[in-house]
Amino acid sequence: DNGRYPTTEQGLEALIQQPANMADARNYRTGGYIKRLPKDPWGNDYQYLSPGEKGLFDVYTLGADGQENGEGAGADIGNWNLQEFQ
Missing domain, CATH: 3.30.700.10 (Glycoprotein, Type 4 Pilin)
Incomplete structure (x- = not known):
């Protein structure tokens, strides 16, 4: 929904919390996409x-x-x- 995938550095953690260097991602869902990363x-x-x-x-x-x-x-x-x- 933001037109790009997180970088390797941003990682899967970008599904939980918006990375600081992704401030221009206006469509990032408030509260993230999942509550925690599964194992x-x-x-x-x-x-x-x-x-x-x-x-x-x-x-x-x-x-x-x-x-x-x-x-x-x-x-x-x-x-x-x-x-x-x-």
Whole structure:
């Protein structure tokens, strides 16, 4: 609703509170968009990149092992490969 995605630096926290350097975002919803950031199924923070390496932005979990480029249960799951895990 503001015509751009938060930067990597602003991160997913921009869904909770308007970043100070985003004062020109006139359409930012008062009180944010969500109350708190959810954790991934393993209790870890989701990762966010904008611009992304796979698309305009990347939102992903590092999997059960919490490490990049894992395999099996440790595989990275992101907005670019969700269908592979359904």
